[in-house]
Amino acid sequence: MNPYEAELEELTAQDRFRYCRTVEPATNWPQVRVDGQLAVDFCSNHYLGLAQDKRLKTAAYEAIQRYGTGSGSSRLVSGTSLPIKQLEESVARFKGTESARIFNSGYQANVGVIQALLGKGDYVFMDRLNHASLVDGCLLSGARLVRYAHLDMTNLESRLRKVPADQRKWIISDTVFSMDGDSLKGQLGHLLDLAEQYNALVMLDEAHATGLWGDKRSSGLVEAEGETERVTLHMGTFSKALGGFGAYVAGSQALMEVLTNRSRGFIYSTALPPAVVATAEAALTIVQSDSRLKECLWDNVRYFKSCLAPILEGQPESHSQIIPIILGQQTMPVCEALLQQGFFVQGIRPPTVPEGSERLRISISAVHSREQLDAFASALSKTVLNWVDLNVLTR
Numbered sequence: 040m041n042p043y044e045a046e047l048e049e050l051t052a053q054d055r056f057r058y059c060r061t062v063e064p065a066t067n068w069p070q071v072r073v074d075g076q077l078a079v080d081f082c083s084n085h086y087l088g089l090a091q092d093k094r095l096k097t098a099a100y101e102a103i104q105r106y107g108t109g110s111g112s113s114r115l116v117s118g119t120s121l122p123i124k125q126l127e128e129s130v131a132r133f134k135g136t137e138s139a140r141i142f143n144s145g146y147q148a149n150v151g152v153i154q155a156l157l158g159k160g161d162y163v164f165m166d167r168l169n170h171a172s173l174v175d176g177c178l179l180s181g182a183r184l185v186r187y188a189h190l191d192m193t194n195l196e197s198r199l200r201k202v203p204a205d206q207r208k209w210i211i212s213d214t215v216f217s218m219d220g221d222s223l224k225g226q227l228g229h230l231l232d233l234a235e236q237y238n239a240l241v242m243l244d245e246a247h248a249t250g251l252w253g254d255k256r257s258s259g260l261v262e263a264e265g266e267t268e269r270v271t272l273h274m275g276t277f278s279k280a281l282g283g284f285g286a287y288v289a290g291s292q293a294l295m296e297v298l299t300n301r302s303r304g305f306i307y308s309t310a311l312p313p314a315v316v317a318t319a320e321a322a323l324t325i326v327q328s329d330s331r332l333k334e335c336l337w338d339n340v341r342y343f344k345s346c347l348a349p350i351l352e353g354q355p356e357s358h359s360q361i362i363p364i365i366l367g368q369q370t371m372p373v374c375e376a377l378l379q380q381g382f383f384v385q386g387i388r389p390p391t392v393p394e395g396s397e398r399l400r401i402s403i404s405a406v407h408s409r410e411q412l413d414a415f416a417s418a419l420s421k422t423v424l425n426w427v428d429l430n431v432l433t434r
């Protein structure tokens with residue numbers, strides 16, 4: 040047997056083999072067909088349902104008519120198109136910063152930014168549950184990676200204290216955690232105080248908060264906590280609540296110019312196509328001018344959590360539209376049983392989450408109907424109680 044076949048066999052033996060299901064649209068999203076089975080989608084990060092919004096589709100279509108389908112090259116080679124230039128200005132206004140850069144994806148932004156701004160001799164302090172792309176950027180940069188306990192500011196401080204004062208330091212964190220649904224809410228101020236005290240710069244990843252948090256512009260948790268000024272670098276994506284694809288980073292003009300000159304993910308990759316850029320612009324306009332979708336989402340989240348209260352007791356507390364239910368070894372059987380009942384919810388296993396904390400990851404959207412939420416809550420409660428004795432789960 041060749042070594043890769045052996046590796047696959049080992050994954051299968053450990054119940055870690057993963058594959059991608061085939062999903063097709065069915066009537067209206069969130070109705071989908073998963074490997075042929077009709078189901079309601081509770082996996083997608085399209086929290087506002089914008090990927091199906093007519094205004095975004097029209098913007099994409101018009102951009103293709105005007106500019107074509109591709110962008111030709113990287114921006115340092117063939118130039119920045121007008122839609123990208125305008126989108127960067129829109130993002131800077133949205134985030135309340137001097138300047139912004141568009142990257143081709145959130146993964147590429149995180150890897151490209153950290154690799155560009157940090158190097159040997161620098162220190163990066165990261166929450167232990169940060170997104171993999173932030174960790175990968177750090178590994179690529181050659182900086183020293185120091186991981187602190189999840190959302191634990193005391194632990195962060197004890198780690199900051201050990202590093203010599205004259206070393207360059209960054210604190211980097213997700214604002215809403217993608218697999219746990221908890222957040223820096225109520226703790227961001229403390230994190231920024233520590234950054235000031237220990238002379239560290241701060242980068243925050245708002246992938247799951249962009250478009251959803253903040254009273255005025257819905258630009259993320261940093262806006263909601265009133266801390267725009269004290270954050271060095273803001274990052275977020277167009278691929279989740281904003282219903283499209285691509286990512287932004289925002290901060291000072293000088294930092295953005297360093298990225299243009301040093302970030303390999305920016306320099307060595309073709310710019311996003313016009314349709315994608317136009318979609319992002321349309322989504323930014325919608326989330327800043329119309330709060331109805333966002334209100335629907337938070338209503339749905341509150342309602343669904345109240346329906347599931349008995350199951351959620353003893354689970355990690357979600358602050359958001361992402362609701363984890365840790366089921367350990369029973370995760371995949373529960374997942375399969377739910378699909379057979381018409382609910383598509385994904386089981387998340389290591390290495391995405393730590394060993395022993397295998398879970399269902401439910402994401403709620405503004406366009407789920409009350410009937411869909413009721414039916415899912417009821418099927419979920421019955422199925423989970425059927426398969427799992429919640430009291431014996433080690434947490």
Ligand SMILES: *Cc1c(COP(=O)(O)O)cnc(C)c1O
Pocket residue numbers: 144145146147149170172213217244246247276277278285286
């Ligand atoms: C999804 C995600 C990313 C990656 O964004 P993509 O646009 O999907 O590449 C980065 N950071 C966090 C926290 C994410 O959840």
